[in-house]
Amino acid sequence: MQTEKIDVLVIGAGPSGTVAASIVHQAGYKVKIVEKQKFPRFVIGESLLPRCMEALEEAKFLDAVKEKGFQEKNGAKFVKNGKVCDYQFADQFTPGWKWTWQVTRADFDKILADTVEKMGVPVAYETTVTNIVFNDDGKSVTTVEDAAGNKSYIEAKFIIDGSGYGRVIPRLFNMEKASSLPTRNALFAHTVDVNRDMSDEPDRITIVVHEKEVWIWVIPFATGVTSVGFVGNPSFFEQFKGSPEEQYRAMLASDAYTAKRFDGVKLVFEPRTLQGWSKTTDKFFGNGFVLTGNVTEFLDPVFSSGVTLATVSSQLAANLVIKKLRGEDVDWNKEYMEVMLQGVDTFRSYVFAWYDGTLDTIFFADDQDPQIKSQICSVLAGYVWDTTNPYVKDHKTALQKLAALINKRDNYLKIMSENK
Numbered sequence: 001m002q003t004e005k006i007d008v009l010v011i012g013a014g015p016s017g018t019v020a021a022s023i024v025h026q027a028g029y030k031v032k033i034v035e036k037q038k039f040p041r042f043v044i045g046e047s048l049l050p051r052c053m054e055a056l057e058e059a060k061f062l063d064a065v066k067e068k069g070f071q072e073k074n075g076a077k078f079v080k081n082g083k084v085c086d087y088q089f090a091d092q093f094t095p096g097w098k099w100t101w102q103v104t105r106a107d108f109d110k111i112l113a114d115t116v117e118k119m120g121v122p123v124a125y126e127t128t129v130t131n132i133v134f135n136d137d138g139k140s141v142t143t144v145e146d147a148a149g150n151k152s153y154i155e156a157k158f159i160i161d162g163s164g165y166g167r168v169i170p171r172l173f174n175m176e177k178a179s180s181l182p183t184r185n186a187l188f189a190h191t192v193d194v195n196r197d198m199s200d201e202p203d204r205i206t207i208v209v210h211e212k213e214v215w216i217w218v219i220p221f222a223t224g225v226t227s228v229g230f231v232g233n234p235s236f237f238e239q240f241k242g243s244p245e246e247q248y249r250a251m252l253a254s255d256a257y258t259a260k261r262f263d264g265v266k267l268v269f270e271p272r273t274l275q276g277w278s279k280t281t282d283k284f285f286g287n288g289f290v291l292t293g294n295v296t297e298f299l300d301p302v303f304s305s306g307v308t309l310a311t312v313s314s315q316l317a318a319n320l321v322i323k324k325l326r327g328e329d330v331d332w333n334k335e336y337m338e339v340m341l342q343g344v345d346t347f348r349s350y351v352f353a354w355y356d357g358t359l360d361t362i363f364f365a366d367d368q369d370p371q372i373k374s375q376i377c378s379v380l381a382g383y384v385w386d387t388t389n390p391y392v393k394d395h396k397t398a399l400q401k402l403a404a405l406i407n408k409r410d411n412y413l414k415i416m417s418e419n420k
Helices: 015-026 051-058 062-068 105-119 168-172 234-238 244-254 256-261 305-325 332-355 358-363 370-380 398-418
Strands: 003-011 031-034 071-073 075-080 083-088 100-102 128-134 140-145 151-161 176-178 185-192 206-211 214-220 225-232 272-275 279-281 289-291
Touching: 003 015, 003 305, 015 031, 015 051, 015 105, 015 151, 015 305, 051 062, 051 305, 062 105, 075 358, 083 370, 128 168, 151 168, 151 305, 168 289, 185 234, 185 244, 206 225, 206 256, 214 256, 225 234, 225 244, 244 256, 289 305, 305 332, 332 358, 332 370, 332 398, 358 398
Parallel strands: 003 031, 003 151, 075 206, 151 289
Antiparallel strands: 071 100, 075 083, 128 140, 140 151, 176 279, 185 225, 185 272, 206 214, 214 225
């Protein structure tokens, strides 16, 4: 069988894999990407966050992405019963990017993969990793199989696993464990958004609170197509019967916001379901490998954290791999896992606060403090590593304390009003 010798094997050609491959390649090392699927391919995660722009910039992808003309995203809007909470990234507490994009992921991922190929990194599509053997020195031999069933070996000094939902190394080495988040489902489709102009901000991403623990994403693309998805507990979806399209249209009709804007719209594809997406692992690294992106943990789609965690983790991991290949010591626990857990845990706190109603109290409060709002805005922009921000540093308690203060204030004002 054919054996190829390289410095770094990257598993997965999504944003995580391509960002890592580009950065390592730029440092002068021989890199190869293996990807199980054929591109372009559909994947969810269509709304980026400003923090990921820094990773795309270091990977030298920004120019290629800009040429595509994706819809620019300058903030996020949350809607509940007609009340609006608006976050503009220009107002964020943390210095950084003030905008990003809403993207059709099939196109976005293909652009990144094509760009890294043009740089000189080979991408082997429809190639499946079937086995990996690690030596004591961290070097490895990976067995791969192409679409025709031909097997070959890849010898590498290091492996970066950015395989996303494929979770190659965690599955091969029994590293997977359940997430602390409850199981949730999503039903979504792309719609031909003929009524977009009726929206007050037709190009903004909007998160609609449908009912307790159920929400809707509305993500407009530059093409005139809009992604609309419902997310909630499995029990919510059980009340809607029929085919996926019948269920989906019934859901659209059940909410005042979506019923008006998406009544009778043409669907680009039959509605699709996602479920049980939250998985994690005990360790994000091992002797000869590092896990990046959704391989570490995918939390929830509500704050669009997926691509940001994917690109930032691969940006950090790639630079540590370069350091390792240069013969320098790397403390993977301190320099990688603790750093990534800071970001993952911050987003996790916000996900819990979203579903338990804490953020509902904060987002839709009257007379919001501009400083606090700017600090929360930084989290929503993906700057979850800025521990000078109290809503990052104290993410486990700060939101609950703020919501309690708001409730106390509102109750006091209510009592005062009733006593007049």
